[in-house]
Amino acid sequence: MFPEKVARAAGTGASVPIECCQACGHALLENVLSLGYMPPVNQMVAIGEVARQQPWFPTNLFYCAQCELMQLGLAVDPAIIFPPEYPYTSGTTRLLRDNFRELYSEASVMLKLGPRDLVVDIGSNDGTLLAPFKLGDHRVLGIEPTDVVKIAAARGIPTLQRYFTPEVAAAVRAEHGPARVVTAANCFAHIEDIHSIVEGILHLLAPDGVFISESHYVIGLMDRLQYDTVYHEHLRYYSLGSLANLLRMHGLEVFHARPIPTHGGSIRVYAARSGVRPVSADVAAMLAAEPRGEAMRARLVTFRKDVLLSKLRLLATMRELKENGARIAGISAPSRASTLINYVGLDEAIIDYVCEIPGSLKIGKTMPGTAIPVVEESRLFEEQPDCAIVFSWHIAEELALKLRDKGFRGKLITPLPVPREI
Numbered sequence: 300m301f302p303e304k305v306a307r308a309a310g311t312g313a314s315v316p317i318e319c320c321q322a323c324g325h326a327l328l329e330n331v332l333s334l335g336y337m338p339p340v341n342q343m344v345a346i347g348e349v350a351r352q353q354p355w356f357p358t359n360l361f362y363c364a365q366c367e368l369m370q371l372g373l374a375v376d377p378a379i380i381f382p383p384e385y386p387y388t389s390g391t392t393r394l395l396r397d398n399f400r401e402l403y404s405e406a407s408v409m410l411k412l413g414p415r416d417l418v419v420d421i422g423s424n425d426g427t428l429l430a431p432f433k434l435g436d437h438r439v440l441g442i443e444p445t446d447v448v449k450i451a452a453a454r455g456i457p458t459l460q461r462y463f464t465p466e467v468a469a470a471v472r473a474e475h476g477p478a479r480v481v482t483a484a485n486c487f488a489h490i491e492d493i494h495s496i497v498e499g500i501l502h503l504l505a506p507d508g509v510f511i512s513e514s515h516y517v518i519g520l521m522d523r524l525q526y527d528t529v530y531h532e533h534l535r536y537y538s539l540g541s542l543a544n545l546l547r548m549h550g551l552e553v554f555h556a557r558p559i560p561t562h563g564g565s566i567r568v569y570a571a572r573s574g575v576r577p578v579s580a581d582v583a584a585m586l587a588a589e590p591r592g593e594a595m596r597a598r599l600v601t602f603r604k605d606v607l608l609s610k611l612r613l614l615a616t617m618r619e620l621k622e623n624g625a626r627i628a629g630i631s632a633p634s635r636a637s638t639l640i641n642y643v644g645l646d647e648a649i650i651d652y653v654c655e656i657p658g659s660l661k662i663g664k665t666m667p668g669t670a671i672p673v674v675e676e677s678r679l680f681e682e683q684p685d686c687a688i689v690f691s692w693h694i695a696e697e698l699a700l701k702l703r704d705k706g707f708r709g710k711l712i713t714p715l716p717v718p719r720e721i
């Protein structure tokens with residue numbers, strides 16, 4: 300039923316090529332895009348540290364015509380890409396906090412959650428998703444491998460510091476009973492050996508339990524040219540079609556799905572055991588709107604060409620600014636900035652520094668693959684560089700308002716889909 304030749308990088312301390320589809324095992328994957336070699340996005344060396352050798356990994360995007368799954372061509376050991384000191388926290392982004400509050404409102408009504416129902420979040424990060432469920436008096440449990448669990452614990456979200464596996468699922472069920480809801484937001488595309496993850500989720504779910512996932516949406520990724528979200532944490536890039544195909548292999552049926560605004564365009568997908576819940580009409584509508592077959596192949600060719608052109612356009616913009624002697628800063632250091640910077644070839648000679656808000660764990664480090672320092676954003680207001688490039692361009696409007704409010708007077712440029720002053 301499942302692919303025999305599953306690429307497993309965990310425990311290798313390195314990487315392994317993905318030679319057949321992660322979902323269906325199809326061996327003839329089609330190359331969509333090559334971004335070259337990239338450093339892991341969390342490989343941020345401290346400012347001033349002596350330069351040492353660092354691993355870089357090939358970054359290629361492939362398409363499986365058999366099950367429609369877009370995927371990376373390489374699996375990197377999770378110990379490398381999710382180190383315990385992983386500096387990402389979801390609670391610092393307002394859009395994510397709002398999204399998870401809205402998820403709670405939607406799910407608690409649609410699923411008629413009872414007060415003591417158990418909600419388990421896989422890849423629970425700092426507990427931002429579970430916080431509204433806890434306020435709603437449901438039992439919550441996070442599962443998260445990194446040290447970010449300390450932040451979750453401080454806000455009262457019980458969290459198991461483990462990678463999610465079928466064994467962990469069994470242990471959780473034995474201790475807490477079956478879950479009414481299992482959620483996986485922005486991690487269901489990240490974990491390798493996806494089939495054992497889904498088996499673990501099935502084991503954890505009550506017979507009428509519901510699995511809710513939120514993932515970056517591959518159709519929106521192509522429409523808005525978000526190739527910068529391609530990096531090694533993201534092993535898979537789901538359309539609704541490919542996600543439904545994967546879940547169906549385990550007897551799970553998608554019964555509700557809709558687009559949500561997080562990460563520049565994601566999908567929220569509800570699934571339950573086949574036949575347990577009525578399937579809403581929005582599922583068929585979304586599936587019908589997705590390209591497949593030859594239409595998808597044509598779409599992929601356009602995407603590849605547009606990515607290349609966007610790189611050349613951004614370089615032309617940078618060249619013009621530099622010829623006029625402009626000082627250029629960067630706004631925020633999300634993971635996606637690493638892909639953009641390294642693919643386009645921006646470095647410390649072009650970007651003086653990248654700003655993060657006070658409290659960010661990235662301050663004092665350098666952008667992956669470069670010596671561009673990450674500093675506290677007060678420097679931006681003191682030095683007033685001529686121009687700032689917004690790396691979190693998917694939330695540029697929110698950031699621009701804040702930056703103008705705090706007194707930044709320089710140009711603000713978003714790099715994608717085409718460089719644009721905002």
Ligand SMILES: [Zn+2]
Binds near residue numbers: 320324365368
């Ligand atoms: Zn496949």
